[in-house]
Amino acid sequence: MIDPSSTASRHQSTRRRHPYWPLIPAVLWMLAFFLLPLLLVFAISFASRGLYGGVRWAFSLTNYAMLIDPLYLGIYGRSLLLASAATFICLLIGYPLAYFIARAPARWQGVWLLLVIIPFWTNFLVRTYAWMFILRTEGLLNTVLLNVGMIRAPIEILYTDWAVLIGLVYGYLPFMVLPLYAAIERLNRSVVEAAWDLYANGWSVFWRVIFPLTKSGVIAGCLLVFIPTIGAYITPDLLGGAKTMMVGNLIQHEYLVIRDWPFGSAISFVLMALVVLGVLMYFKRGVFEDVEERR
Amino acid sequence: MGTASVEVRDLVKYHGVTLAVDRCSFSIQPGEFFSLIGPSGSGKTTTLRLLAGFEQPDHGEILIEGRSMQSIAPNHRPVNLVFQNYALFPHLTVFKNVAFGLEMRHVTKSEVKSRVEAALDMVRLRDKSDRFPSQLSGGEQQRVALARALVNRPAVVLLDEPLGALDQQLRQDMRIELKAIQEQVGLTFICVTHHQEEALTMSDRVAVMNRGRILQIGSPREMYESPRSAFVANFVGTSNQLTGRVDEVNAAVCRIHASGLPTIVARYQATLTVGMPITLTLRPERLDLSRDPHESGFDNRVPARIEKAIYNGSDMHYWLRLSDQVLWTARVVNGGDQKGFTVGESIYVRWNAGDGVALTE
Numbered sequence: 001m002i003d004p005s006s007t008a009s010r011h012q013s014t015r016r017r018h019p020y021w022p023l024i025p026a027v028l029w030m031l032a033f034f035l036l037p038l039l040l041v042f043a044i045s046f047a048s049r050g051l052y053g054g055v056r057w058a059f060s061l062t063n064y065a066m067l068i069d070p071l072y073l074g075i076y077g078r079s080l081l082l083a084s085a086a087t088f089i090c091l092l093i094g095y096p097l098a099y100f101i102a103r104a105p106a107r108w109q110g111v112w113l114l115l116v117i118i119p120f121w122t123n124f125l126v127r128t129y130a131w132m133f134i135l136r137t138e139g140l141l142n143t144v145l146l147n148v149g150m151i152r153a154p155i156e157i158l159y160t161d162w163a164v165l166i167g168l169v170y171g172y173l174p175f176m177v178l179p180l181y182a183a184i185e186r187l188n189r190s191v192v193e194a195a196w197d198l199y200a201n202g203w204s205v206f207w208r209v210i211f212p213l214t215k216s217g218v219i220a221g222c223l224l225v226f227i228p229t230i231g232a233y234i235t236p237d238l239l240g241g242a243k244t245m246m247v248g249n250l251i252q253h254e255y256l257v258i259r260d261w262p263f264g265s266a267i268s269f270v271l272m273a274l275v276v277l278g279v280l281m282y283f284k285r286g287v288f289e290d291v292e293e294r295r
Numbered sequence: 296m297g298t299a300s301v302e303v304r305d306l307v308k309y310h311g312v313t314l315a316v317d318r319c320s321f322s323i324q325p326g327e328f329f330s331l332i333g334p335s336g337s338g339k340t341t342t343l344r345l346l347a348g349f350e351q352p353d354h355g356e357i358l359i360e361g362r363s364m365q366s367i368a369p370n371h372r373p374v375n376l377v378f379q380n381y382a383l384f385p386h387l388t389v390f391k392n393v394a395f396g397l398e399m400r401h402v403t404k405s406e407v408k409s410r411v412e413a414a415l416d417m418v419r420l421r422d423k424s425d426r427f428p429s430q431l432s433g434g435e436q437q438r439v440a441l442a443r444a445l446v447n448r449p450a451v452v453l454l455d456e457p458l459g460a461l462d463q464q465l466r467q468d469m470r471i472e473l474k475a476i477q478e479q480v481g482l483t484f485i486c487v488t489h490h491q492e493e494a495l496t497m498s499d500r501v502a503v504m505n506r507g508r509i510l511q512i513g514s515p516r517e518m519y520e521s522p523r524s525a526f527v528a529n530f531v532g533t534s535n536q537l538t539g540r541v542d543e544v545n546a547a548v549c550r551i552h553a554s555g556l557p558t559i560v561a562r563y564q565a566t567l568t569v570g571m572p573i574t575l576t577l578r579p580e581r582l583d584l585s586r587d588p589h590e591s592g593f594d595n596r597v598p599a600r601i602e603k604a605i606y607n608g609s610d611m612h613y614w615l616r617l618s619d620q621v622l623w624t625a626r627v628v629n630g631g632d633q634k635g636f637t638v639g640e641s642i643y644v645r646w647n648a649g650d651g652v653a654l655t656e
Contacts, residue, residue, distance in 0.1 A: 188380075196369045197348075198443070199447075208395075
C-alpha cells in the first residue's frame with residue numbers, strides 16, 4: 001500500500017504555497033446563505049407547530065418520532081427506490097454514451113457533449129411540462145404506439161411511478177454522462193490494448209480494466225444523480241400527480257400546505273443525514289482512496 | 296532450421312491514403328532477437344501493431360509458428376507486446392499485473408503464483424510484488440512490463456521502443472540486461488526502435504525501414520560495414536558521404552572521380568559501370584589524420600583543412616573541409632599523449648580502400 005505519511009506531507013507542502021484569503025468570499029457566502037439557514041432548520045426541527053402554523057420554541061423530539069409513521073416511511077422508501085432506479089438506469093444509458101463520446105474523434109466530441117448539455121438551455125419546469133404532453137393518455141407516446149399498432153388501448157403512464165422515473169432519468173442523465181466522459185477520456189488507450197494483448201476477451205477487458213479505471217467517474221456520476229433525485233420535487237409533483245409523493249413533495253407539503261415547519265424541518269434533516277451517510281459509506285469503503293492511488 | 300518463428304509476406308497497410316507499410320517481407324528464426332529500426336513514420340510501429348493484431352493488413356500475410364494470423368484477434372495470438380510507455384494496469388499490484396495474462400488463460404492458482412514469482416525473480420522485482428506501478432521507478436516499470444509479457448512464454452515477444460522512456464545511463468544498462476534475459480528465456484524478440492545503436496547492441500539481425508519499406512536486413516556488422524544504400528549508411532551509425540562518378544572498375548575495387556579531389560579507391564557492392572553516378576560512404580572513425588604529406592601505407596590521401604575541433608573526452612571530433620561541397624567528420628581516439636590538430640590547420644585525410652563503400656542508390 002501507499003505510504004500515507006508521504007502523500008499527506010506532499011499534499012500539505014503544495015497547499016502551503018497557496019494563500020487562503022481568496023477563499024474569503026466563498027466562506028462568507030456559505031456561512032450566510034448555507035450554514036446559517038441550515039442551523040435554523042436544525043433548530044426548528046426540535047420546536048413544535050404553533051396553533052396557526054407558526055413555530056413554537058419548545059424543545060421536543062416528537063417531529064422525529066413522527067417520521068416512524070408507516071405513511072412517511074413509505075414515502076422515504078419510494079424516494080429511495082425511485083432515486084436508486086433512476087441512478088442505475090442513468091448509469092446503464094450513460095456509460096455507453098459517455099464511452100462513445102470519449103472515443104469519438106476529437107472534433108466530434110465537442111459536438112456530442114454540446115448535444116448532451118443542450119436540454120439545460122431550456123427551463124427544467126418547461127421541459128417537465130413537455131413530458132406531460134408526451135406521456136398523457138392522448139399524448140404523443142400513446143398516439144404513436146396506437147397508430148403503429150403496438151398497443152390497442154392507450155397505456156396509463158402519466159401520474160404513475162413510471163412517469164416519475166422517466167422524468168428523473170431524463171432530467172439527470174447529463175449529470176451522469178459528464179463525469180463518466182471525463183473519466184473515460186482520461187483512460188489510457190494502450191492499457192486497454194495491453195489487456196487485449198494479454199488474452200482478455202471483451203468482457204474481461206471491460207470488467208477487469210476499463211470499469212475499475214473509470215470507477216471515479218461512475219461514483220461521481222452516481223452521486224450527482226442520486227443526491228438530487230432523492231430530493232426531487234418538480235418531477236414527482238408534475239409527472240407523479242397526487243398519488244406518487246417523494247420526500248421533496250412531502251417537505252413542500254408540510255411547509256406550505258399544512259404549515260408544520262418543525263415537522264418539515266425534521267424531514268429535511270433526516271433526508272440530508274441519509275444522503276451524507278450514504279456518501280460517507282462510499283468513503284469508508286475506500287473507493288475514493290483506491291481511485292486516488294491509481295492516478 | 297524448421298518453421299520460422301515469424302514469417303511476414305508482402306505486408307501492405309494503408310493509413311487513410313498514406314502507405315504505412317509497403318510490401319514488407321521478412322522471416323525470423325526461433326530464439327532470434329530481431330530489430331526494426333527507422334526514423335519516425337517509417338512504418339516500424341505499424342508493422343509491430345500488425346504482428347500484435349491491433350491492426351489488420353490490407354494485403355499480405357503474417358504466419359506465426361507456421362499458423363496464419365489472418366483475422367485472429369490479439370487475445371488469440373501467441374504474441375505479447377511490451378508497450379512503449381509500459382501500459383501497466385495502474386489499479387493492480389506488480390504481482391497482479393504480471394499474473395494478468397495467466398489468469399485470463401485460466402492457469403491454476405498455484406501455477407500462476409510460481410510462474411509470476413519466477414518471472415519477477417528474473418527481472419529482480421520479487422520484493423516489489425505488492426507495490427502499485429505508480430510506486431515504481433521508470434526502470435522498474437519497464438521490467439514489470441517485460442515480466443508481464445515473458446511470463447506467458449509467448450511464441451514472440453514484441454517490444455515497442457522498450458528503452459525509450461528511460462534516461463541515458465539506465466538505457467545503457469537495460470539494453471545489456473534485455474539481451475541477457477532474451478538469451479536466458481530463449482524466446483523470439485522483435486523490437487522496434489529509432490535508436491540504431493541500441494538495436495546494434497541487442498540484435499542478432501536488424502531491418503532498416505524507411506517510408507514503409509524495408510531497405511536492408513542483416514546482422515549488425517553487415518549493416519554497419521556493408522550498407523547497401525546511403526540511407527542505411529547514414530541511419531546505422533554516422534557516415535561521411537561524397538558523390539562522384541565511376542572512373543574505373545576492377546574485381547575488388549573501383550576508382551571514383553569527384554570534382555576538386557584526387558581519385559579515390561573504394562570497395563563496392565552492386566555492379567558498377569564506368570561513368571555511373573555513385574555515393575561513397577565512409578565511417579568517421581576509419582579516417583586517419585596526418586600532417587606528413589609523404590607518409591604512405593594508405594590507399595587514399597586527400598588534403599583537407601580542419602574547420603572545427605571538439606574535445607569529447609574519449610575522442611576528438613574534427614570537421615574536415617575537403618572541397619567547397621564536401622565536409623566530413625572524423626573521430627580520433629584520445630590517446631593521451633597525442634597533440635590535437637587546431638582549427639584552420641591543413642592536413643591530410645587518409646584511409647584504405649576497404650573502409651569506403653561505393654553505393655549506387
